[in-house]
Amino acid sequence: MAKSDKALVWGLFAAGGTVTAFVTPVLVVLTLLPALGVLPDVLTYDSLRAFADATLGRLAIVAIVVLSLWHAAHRLRITLHDFGVRADYAVAVVVYVAAAVGSLAAGWYALAL
Amino acid sequence: MSQRLVELEVLRFNPETDAEPTFQRYAVECPEEWVVLDALNHIKETVDPTLSYRWSCHMAVCGSCGMMINGEPKLSCKSFLRDYEGVIRVEPLAHFPIQRDLVTVIDDFVTKLKRVKPYLVAGEARPVEAGEYRQTPAQLKTYKQYTLCINCMLCYAACPEYGLEPKFIGPAAISLAHRYNLDSRDAGREARQQEIAATEGVWECSFVGACSEVCPEHVDPAGALQQVKIKSTLDWFREHLMPWRRT
Ligand code: FES
Numbered sequence: 001m002a003k004s005d006k007a008l009v010w011g012l013f014a015a016g017g018t019v020t021a022f023v024t025p026v027l028v029v030l031t032l033l034p035a036l037g038v039l040p041d042v043l044t045y046d047s048l049r050a051f052a053d054a055t056l057g058r059l060a061i062v063a064i065v066v067l068s069l070w071h072a073a074h075r076l077r078i079t080l081h082d083f084g085v086r087a088d089y090a091v092a093v094v095v096y097v098a099a100a101v102g103s104l105a106a107g108w109y110a111l112a113l
Numbered sequence: 114m115s116q117r118l119v120e121l122e123v124l125r126f127n128p129e130t131d132a133e134p135t136f137q138r139y140a141v142e143c144p145e146e147w148v149v150l151d152a153l154n155h156i157k158e159t160v161d162p163t164l165s166y167r168w169s170c171h172m173a174v175c176g177s178c179g180m181m182i183n184g185e186p187k188l189s190c191k192s193f194l195r196d197y198e199g200v201i202r203v204e205p206l207a208h209f210p211i212q213r214d215l216v217t218v219i220d221d222f223v224t225k226l227k228r229v230k231p232y233l234v235a236g237e238a239r240p241v242e243a244g245e246y247r248q249t250p251a252q253l254k255t256y257k258q259y260t261l262c263i264n265c266m267l268c269y270a271a272c273p274e275y276g277l278e279p280k281f282i283g284p285a286a287i288s289l290a291h292r293y294n295l296d297s298r299d300a301g302r303e304a305r306q307q308e309i310a311a312t313e314g315v316w317e318c319s320f321v322g323a324c325s326e327v328c329p330e331h332v333d334p335a336g337a338l339q340q341v342k343i344k345s346t347l348d349w350f351r352e353h354l355m356p357w358r359r360t
Contacts (some may be wrong), residue, residue, distance in 0.1 A: 001344070003307065003310040004310060004311050007345050007349030008353075010316065011349070014342070014343070021308075037152045
């Protein structure tokens with residue numbers, strides 16, 4: 001039997017899972033802080049903008065967004081399969097196209113803004 | 114020894130006379146210290162000699178006495194009556210066809226096991242005078258845990274993915290392939306990868322982890338499959354993006 005190309009999407013899924021496991025809780029806290037009226041200097045628009053303007057900061061944001069998207073896409077595909085949706089090919093096309101479009105959009109924003 | 118009246122509800126099926134499996138109740142006096150297998154043996158000896166089930170060692174090493182006990186895949190020789198209250202429901206292992214009563218048809222697993230070559234594949238032939246294949250304790254340690262599999266198939270009965278997709282090679286066979294792939298004396302990895310890195314191989318696994326929960330020998334098949342996924346992914350990138358490093 002031929003080896004499967006699922007390794008590619010699983011690789012992105014695993015990398016995205018690792019990233020989101022560490023980053024998502026931090027993002028939740030950082031988002032909640034201003035919502036609760038706590039606004040330290042590092043969370044002001046200007047300092048976040050400065051972070052996003054630095055090449056490394058921008059790359060980090062794109063990497064996190066892209067990997068999270070591919071993680072979520074693959075997770076959704078597996079979950080639908082586990083729920084008994086038997087149209088794996090169609091599901092795969094939809095979720096991966098969504099992840100690809102999101103990735104391109106993230107790249108485009110990073111270059112254009 | 115304190116005795117207790119144990120009620121068992123056992124799935125019965127005789128392919129020659131029954132269209133559908135049915136449940137049959139047995140009530141037998143048993144010592145508290147007995148396991149479910151003892152109770153079944155007692156029933157077979159004193160109440161109903163037609164009851165069919167597999168067992169051999171009575172000590173959790175042969176792997177033949179797996180059944181669903183109150184809905185969970187268990188070795189019946191390792192399931193103590195004192196751990197159960199009320200009527201104990203005993204059924205054949207899930208996801209396998211029933212041959213008769215608690216006996217299942219296991220051909221599917223045996224065929225898959227053969228496909229992954231669960232034995233040492235030697236690299237180059239060595240003359241006998243060259244002596245034994247040496248291995249350090251550290252090299253042994255990398256795979257020893259995966260040698261503990263007793264082929265009891267509890268992991269197949271627990272795995273929801275195997276239930277959904279019967280072509281899935283499954284937890285035990287892939288863990289055993291991994292065991293030989295990790296062995297420093299082995300050279301068969303590429304041949305095994307053709308099976309376990311295929312679509313029906315490790316990629317059907319969605320890391321539910323039920324296999325590791327039911328494994329009576331603590332092999333941790335789910336962990337083995339995750340390692341296989343990581344290694345197969347690295348292979349994929351090497352083969353597709355770095356053709357010069359193809360092995
Ligand atoms: S009888 Fe051998 S494992 Fe239970």
